[in-house]
Amino acid sequence: MSATVSDKLLAWYDSHARALPWRAPPGAPRPDPYRVWLSEVMLQQTTVAAVIPFFEKFTATWPSVGALAAAPEEDVMAAWAGLGYYSRARNLVKCARVIAEQGGFPETEAELRKLPGLGAYTAAAVAAIAFGQRAVVVDANVERVVSRLFAIRDPLPGSRPAIRAATETITPDERAGDFAQAMMDLGASLCTARDAKCLLCPLSAECRARSEGNPLELPVKAKKKARPSRTGTAFWIERDEKVWLVKRPGTGMLGGMRALPDDGWSARGDGHGEAPVSGAWKAGGVVRHGFTHFDIELGVAVHAGERPTPNGEGEWWPVHAIEDAGLPTLFAKAARLVLAKRD
DNA sequence: GATCCGTGGCG
DNA sequence: TCGCCAAGGAT
Numbered sequence: 001m002s003a004t005v006s007d008k009l010l011a012w013y014d015s016h017a018r019a020l021p022w023r024a025p026p027g028a029p030r031p032d033p034y035r036v037w038l039s040e041v042m043l044q045q046t047t048v049a050a051v052i053p054f055f056e057k058f059t060a061t062w063p064s065v066g067a068l069a070a071a072p073e074e075d076v077m078a079a080w081a082g083l084g085y086y087s088r089a090r091n092l093v094k095c096a097r098v099i100a101e102q103g104g105f106p107e108t109e110a111e112l113r114k115l116p117g118l119g120a121y122t123a124a125a126v127a128a129i130a131f132g133q134r135a136v137v138v139d140a141n142v143e144r145v146v147s148r149l150f151a152i153r154d155p156l157p158g159s160r161p162a163i164r165a166a167t168e169t170i171t172p173d174e175r176a177g178d179f180a181q182a183m184m185d186l187g188a189s190l191c192t193a194r195d196a197k198c199l200l201c202p203l204s205a206e207c208r209a210r211s212e213g214n215p216l217e218l219p220v221k222a223k224k225k226a227r228p229s230r231t232g233t234a235f236w237i238e239r240d241e242k243v244w245l246v247k248r249p250g251t252g253m254l255g256g257m258r259a260l261p262d263d264g265w266s267a268r269g270d271g272h273g274e275a276p277v278s279g280a281w282k283a284g285g286v287v288r289h290g291f292t293h294f295d296i297e298l299g300v301a302v303h304a305g306e307r308p309t310p311n312g313e314g315e316w317w318p319v320h321a322i323e324d325a326g327l328p329t330l331f332a333k334a335a336r337l338v339l340a341k342r343d
Numbered sequence: 344g345a346t347c348c349g350t351g352g353c354g
Numbered sequence: 355t356c357g358c359c360a361a362g363g364a365t
Binding site (some may be wrong): 045 | 344
């Protein structure tokens with residue numbers, strides 16, 4: 001059974017693999033480990049379509065892990081702005097510097113797992129795809145495909161050990177990297193969360209969910225908690241055609257990112273409403289944004305006084321270049337709102 | 344194990 | 355409109 005599944009899947013992959021910028025061209029040897037690692041980190045909880053432009057920008061700016069290691073962290077954070085989960089960018093820089101210092105990527109799953117930002121999934125994926133190691137690669141696609149293939153009906157995340165054990169039985173000794181990518185292509189194109197194109201699937205004859213009932217019922221997942229709604233305020237403080245930006249603390253939400261000053265709102269509670277500068281303020285409108293665990297309704301207050309002098313750390317950023325500041329999406333929305341109302 | 348951490352697309 | 359979802363990791 002195991003040989004049958006992987007053989008069928010690899011044969012399908014050989015004719016149906018997606019052409020993606022981090023994959024080696026057909027017939028080429030293994031892909032560049034730097035590009036594999038970078039793409040895998042970007043792809044954590046992030047769709048292929050969202051990653052591609054960021055991947056192209058990063059590899060054009062920093063063509064090697066050495067170039068990335070030498071980059072100012074601030075530049076990398078700004079380049080990551082809009083992609084989300086910003087701890088990935090901080091760990092990306094840390095990891096690049098460790099690798100540069102070590103003279104290259106480690107090639108085993110266990111050594112890769114020690115690097116910042118590489119968990120069980122990414123370490124296995126890089127070991128298999130970039131270095132040809134046999135590694136059991138389990139991501140959300142594999143969880144879904146394997147849950148259906150083996151009719152694993154226990155709900156996630158409790159079923160993860162069983163899913164991993166089942167994946168182990170079908171992972172081939174050779175081409176484990178192609179096998180992993182084939183599972184992900186299958187999960188992205190045929191065996192998706194809301195659809196199952198079983199008539200096109202190379203594994204339909206082996207699929208227990210298909211023979212036993214409706215594949216769309218799997219995997220079963222625990223229900224998620226409702227997201228709270230928060231309110232807060234961001235402050236637009238301008239002087240000499242420059243706007244005051246702060247750098248958020250290195251850990252926590254939007255950690256290490258440039259931002260507009262705000263009133264301390266968070267996932268846990270609303271903002272206190274107090275401005276960082278005295279003087280007159282006018283309402284600049286409201287933006288709404290959804291984070292993973294809460295929604296925020298953010299009022300934008302625009303300073304209406306003369307030559308404000310903010311307290312604390314920050315920098316004056318040219319208003320005309322605000323799109324280059326590397327603001328995360330919520331603050332980018334707020335900035336666009338202010339500038340749009342001005343016209 | 345549970346929680347925190349972004350964003351955009353989809354039905 | 356809205357809940358779900360995506361090549362997860364760190365704590």
